[in-house]
Amino acid sequence: MSESLPQHPDLDQLRRRAKELRDAARRGESAALERFVRHHRSAGGDTFGLAAAQLVVARELGFSSWPRLKDAVDAATAEARTVTAFVSASVEGRMRQAADILRTERDIARRSLPAATVLGDATAVRDLLAADPVAASAPDRDRGWPPLLYACYSRWHRTDPGRAAGMAEVVRLLLDAGANPNTNDGGRPRYRSALKGAVEVNNPDIVRLLLEAGAHPDPGQPIAEAAGHRDQRCLRLLLSQGARVTGTWALGAAVFHDDPVATSLLLDALATPTGAAAGPATEALPEAAANASLPVVEALLAAGADPLAADEDGVPALRLAVRAGKGDSAARLRALGAADDATEVDQFIGACLIADRPTVQRLLAHHPDLPDRLTQQERAVICQTAGSRPADTVALMLQAGFSPHARNSVGEQPLHNAAYLGNAAVVRLLLDAGAEVDARDDRFDGTPLAFATVGSREQADRSGDWIATVRQLLEAGADRRGVWISGKQPSEEVIDLLRQYDITPDRPAAPQPENASDLPDPAEAGELADIAVHLEAAFRDHDMDLFGSLLHPKVRWTGLCSSRTEVLDWLERILAEGTRPTVESVEVDRDAVVLGITLRGEGEGARPAPPQRIYQVFTIDGAQIVEIHGYPDHRSALTRT
The missing domain is CATH 3.10.450.50 (Nuclear Transport Factor 2; Chain: A,)
Structure with missing residues (x-):
């Protein structure tokens, strides 16, 4: 009997095999005795011990001794851990960690099909598939993913654009070898599929290949992901294949990301089959008036949006535009017949949001009671502003009577949002104004420091400075407990900073059963x-x-x-x-x-x-x-x- 070491050797399993061989030999079973005769002739009788059986197992696997077998297993296990860490980092966006591993393991693509796929090493993939064609569609042990999912969720084309062509070639090789373009894990609400992954990481070359191979454009709503990219190539590809817009958040995503091109593309798709763009456009108009630019508002109006549209609280779009300081959008709505019922409060808030100090001062001179007339909801405007606006705007709001202790409908204070979006200048301003460094919100029971660690990864595409934000909060005495949230790992840079302060991952709390x-x-x-x-x-x-x-x-x-x-x-x-x-x-x-x-x-x-x-x-x-x-x-x- 002779065999090679398994691809994923397990030392405990090999120890059990040796114990079973020892026991079988002591019972006099012929097959076991034959193995001893072949590999350890001097053993017999009372010498059928565990050490002797381990030597037989080692020699059957081509090793001269059990210690040499153990060393080989340890090395293989360490190598497997390295490969797993590299592949996981590549599909989860920890690209600095992935790059560090690649620098020391230059041949890692040759040792693992998932590693070769995430790197876009078409030569290695071709060779590995030639040796094992079935591997093209085989789920792995770590995640249960086949190679196609790894190829589609890889972010290496963003870190190293030179790999993009190779990554597309890898997907072509896998599809030619029988990989299913509709591969998915069936997850709900977090659904992972080949197409959704390629859209999420914005890889239009792979999106095109999958759609040409028959990938269905709708499951998992990849169109909503595509609408969130400023690059519309994936969105155009999905729409060209008839991707559904109705019943998705795609239009809302385009408005949220202030993308007039994506907004127009989606409205055109809604209008083409049914002429039903006016309803969704009207529904999206209040959000656009409050948060998007005039081109997005114009796109909605051109699709038939009602200029008199109001939000869920009955506030008309024009008032929302005035309150957001978007005078051009307000003027356009006014020109289309929307009643201008904006109040001094709306004008005051709008002037604050665009840091129009002369107008703020003029309004306060004529209406000194304006800060006292604000509702709790209106006072909470500073919470969102703290994350998205420059320090000059927030400073003006504080001087005009807004409080650093204001809370929005979910209990967040301005410092929570400034920390989440890495608005370090505003964090400094709020701390100097007396903001509560350890205030907790009502939704997550989280502190601003916890919001900062989570935001450092979730909002990594924005231009926030989370290093300065986290450092300022820590130096202000922020509570260090509960800031490394299970399942919401900080960015790699923030992880390094937390460890400098001796802050390590928190043990997740045991789930509490419903009573x-x-x-x-x-x-x-x-x-x-x-x-x-x-x-x-x-x-x-x-x-x-x-x-x-x-x-x-x-x-x-x-x-x-x-x-x-x-x-x-x-x-x-x-x-x-x-x-x-x-x-x-x-x-x-x-x-x-x-x-x-x-x-x-x-x-x-x-x-x-x-x-x-x-x-x-x-x-x-x-x-x-x-x-x-x-x-x-x-x-x-x-x-x-």
């Missing part, structure tokens, strides 16, 4: 209890007719749908993609029914992602569901944050 005895009894909730029963049945049986009967015709599913038809269409498509919801809990809370739902996906070509729990809040009015919100955990569902 049903603390929840309201649905039987006592009357009409809502009846709706809860029907909702559970509809989800359990996937009964769209029953579910539809519970919906108001103009039900809103936040960020997704604005009518019963759209909601049912969206859910039917999710079910068709293989997602299976299971209701784990049902409760009545105030004016809503809250379902705890576990989502499972089947996956295609990859190991299915673990089931994920979400909470859906169905707000009831007049015995019908009028609004649907999704939340990641039970606490946020009950607090509606």
